[in-house]
Amino acid sequence: MTAGISHQKITQLRATEAQTYSAARPKSKAALARGIAHFLDGVPMHWMRDWPMPFPFVVHAAKGAAITDIDGHTLDDFCLGDTGSMFGHSPAPVAKAIRTQANRGLTYMLPSEDALELGNMLSTLFGLPEWQIATTATDANRFALRVARAVTNRDKILVFNGCYHGAVDETMVRIRNGKPINRPGLAGEFRDLTERTRIVEFNDLAALESALSHEDVACVITEPVLTNSCMVLPDPGFHDGLRALTRKYGTLLLIDETHTISSGLGGYTRVHGLLPDLFVLGKPVAGGVPASVWGMTHEVAARWQQDCDGREPGYSGMGTTLSANPLQFAAMRATLSQIMTADNYAHMERGAARLQSGIAAAIEKHALPWHVTRVGARVEFICAPGPLHNGAEAELAHAPDLEAAIQVALINRGTLIAPFHNMMLVSPATTNRQIDRLIANFSDIAQRLAA
Template structure:
């Protein structure tokens, strides 16, 4: 038997990948022309580097998106389960968000002053997510960066703690990892001249003894974590992990920041409401305003008082918190519409039911291979490992890039789009039973092709 990868023969995998690339090229001549035209003026021919992470001979250019569907410039229609890799989790061009953004656009995009929506949105955030005091940013990266800065100001401590395999956008101090059990700045991080481990501790997710030992140093201002690791092949928390995390951080005088930018898929109020978490700080970006660039960060009254005291005591000068376009009028209008009319319990219930159906269908489609399906609400992955993962090291080992890319281009040629990172899929309020049936059938066909 030849060399294997994730239960698949590599020679067969590569042959299938080659066939899929030929099929892609033959059926997308307009994307090919646009890709040639775009080579001048952009780094690697794209306006943002992640667009080259799709496993394609050249980028797929999109004409339009509506609900759960995308249409490319060659006229191909796709069932979209990538949904802007969470940014469009509630569907493309959601009518309430489009209406609110269009109405605000006629009144101006940004003023660096609050609009009437500000008097409403704070209450909507409190009602949905529990924390009493809020701020708005343009991205979850910004929100996490600002929240961590506030945590240091409030506690007077210099360091933070992250879990190996975490994802918090491009916050510099979160870019650390464990290698053979030792912390280091993440490999591949461009232009970083500092040893980030000087300001950041890193331990494995679900490893409570290691967490307790790290907190014992007494200099950790904040633990920042996703409730479920979602960007390194999905890792679910062990039973009791979050309760222990909260107990240990409180005992150490350390604040707890829950980043729900991905796990907002969990249900109304996010994973935090659904599982009774009790963070000091809370962040969500990407989908919170229906895809309009926006993020929110909330805090307890105690943290807010500390933040206000720190602002009052500092000398004149930039606090390092906030950007000119944060909380702009367009973002606030979209945020209000999404919170009031789209992120509803009824929509979440429909997403949950269809996601469960999708997870069951995918489990049948991959049966017989050493893979499994993981899910957090409307977010689903099939993972190239036989058993559920417990930490970032196991998740990294399950990230089989060559196998993943062959699956992704195969699904794309079947008219289904999933995220370019891992095998992540999202179910939106607009996702239909037919969309789910199409994805399950496409997965079954792709698996049959590569597995034989």
Template sequence: MHASDTGATIGGIAAARIAELRETEAAAFRKARPKSEAKLGNGIAGFLGGVPMHWMSDWPTPFPILVDGARGATISDIDGNRLDDFCLGDTGSMLGHSPAPVARAIRRQSARGLTYMLPSEDALAIGPLLRQSFGLPFWQIATTATDANRFALRVARAVTSREKILVFNGCYHGSVDETMVRLIDGRAVNRPGLAGEFRDLTRATKIVEFNDVAALEAALADRDVACVITEPVLTNSCMVLPEPGFHEALRRLTRAAGTLLLIDETHTISTGPGGYSGKYGLEPDLFVLGKPVAGGVPASIWGMTEEVATRYGAYSRTKEPGYSGMGTTLSANPLQFAAMRATLEEVMTEAAYAHMDRLARRLDAGLSAVIDRYHLPWHVARAGARVEFVCAPGPLRNGGEAEKAHAPELEAAIHVALVNRGVLIAPFHNMMLISPATTAAQVSRLVAAFAAVAARLTA
């Protein structure tokens, strides 16, 4: 049923009430940003679609916020509006905007050269830091988590001599082609909306629901899957947490089938300094982390066990000479080394995560209390410092349920209403992050803003 249909409800809220909120909040947003509207209202000249990157037009605000600057957990626009930032660059700035150690490292390295395809002294420190932080012995540097996932999957296929990979419905691994599949009525298909994709991606990808151990076992039974790639928690859908025993079963079944396990921690690094894997003792064969690992400088890492490294070394000695298909010219540059070293040594600390976890628990409790107070059929999910309110009952069990729980029109209205009350959350799936720079006062303001919006929706 379309939201404009008489009597329709979304997330337990009348569609007409949602539309009214969206309209009034859009007007308030425009009124508060005349300079931004003048510069951005008709798009930015010279850019396809009027924005430098197409997803900038996906924000539910009438036009993107034109940022003047950001510091810590606060972002300011050119009209002088200050926002408590819980989006934090969709995890890219999860550790705060321009952490002081990272800013110092960038300034220092900028005088020494930005890229030269050779290691710097910072690289000597990073190898041991990665081992210490994430547990695996061998690492490579890339520029995005998408690249790191692509390269790790190449290694998995090389060492297993298998073509297929397996993903979970609703997964997110950047723009890795093989992961752009989903389940519709129990059948694997290319994700709708892919631009220019001419291949049937399901030919080399199997897909099952998260938390479905029986389906996973059946999909691995043919022993033709090189690698299972997964997030420990589904995060780019409405958040889905693993059920008790799921990760233990995943590890047991992949080992039994001779299949490698790749854990992508790009979002779940919110759980702790070693990610979800470190906190809960997961044992991946391959590990990927992007976004915040260099404090906001584009960088990613991918690592492997000694066994995988040994097998890949043997493969490399016998394969035909030529380009491996792994690597980009600007990957592993000295600016990345400098920022990553500062992040791992001085920013991504146990103390920082203790602060983040404490405030995330407070945010979880505050949002849950508002949901209960207004009798909303919603719930809150949390993975460490990553918190999300879902406009549907929960907890959710898999990607199929997460897709049905997604309420874009309701979420968009709430998002703009929160912006008008001084709070910025992610434009996708109501995600909120706590950073080391986030304060208790900011969390209280977010909970109060959420309560005000809930009151509007339920009045």
């Protein structure tokens, strides 16, 4: 049994749905069977092989909260590029900004007129006064950690078990049998990452204090909610304790909002009044154009300037040539001013609450030992009892074969969710009809599994 479902039922559902999927997509199947010419393993980026269907479908177009493949199937899209298109595919203001900027040049390593407005927007929306632009959240996290190490003159960082911060090497650690280890599956990693990274369980303030008490940790980097696992919410008082302990031991606090920007206007940080020293946001900040931002307090900025003044001239090791380009500025300005609005968040919140309620009702109706959780517009069903409290519990709650079967079955019924951890996003373009279809499709699949 897995999550209350027999292995036989899971195997049968996955086989049946895989066959249905393959039969419905002859064009995508033929294209992927040939491989996309000269791409390693037949795909432009290896994550495209991580979808649970027999082969990924080839996209023809996406607009709003719908995505269409080359075989003519249009799906209600609740994956939304795994948050990259959280506000819908190609929002009109962003598309217009891209067209306008394309006629003015795409990159020139100098600020544009949009950049003159963007800094004020970032400060007003997210609360920190000093900002930099990067291209991915991975880059932004990496650069912010460099600043933290420089200003504290400490070499270690601390992460929580089950965390995800992009491809930042030193965050790729886990707890296994009570001991810190390199995250399993890393390619080409020749270092013991645990030498410079401490790791404790999320929501464990006693363990956190013990780890920080050595006074050698430059920065705690964390999402406000563990998301790239089965989602784990903070216990009451956890964030207050985290902030108090980092200050007590002279450690900076970096909040990574790349997924939890779903929480509401200004992200989880603003909604819940968090006070980070450093802040990172990637993915949806430019409406789907690759861009990220990282900000800091006046105090950290002053300490950083002091470090720069005392350092010999040379390359800082931070920044990439195409970061802070005018296309990013234009797309971010359009997103922050016209897309990332209180009205849009209110729509997303209502829709996500509707989705959460419907999925929870289906779970209860079919007497499944599962639960559903939500952070603003982000909803996940978890094939285990809940709530979860830390990364270890989240890892045990993951049911890959069952989740894969459900996800392919949803696709066959016209609904796409994220291939990672059953994540579903409600965008400003998502309709109640789409939400209700997802609930009905989920309930139908749950009934088949529970019968």
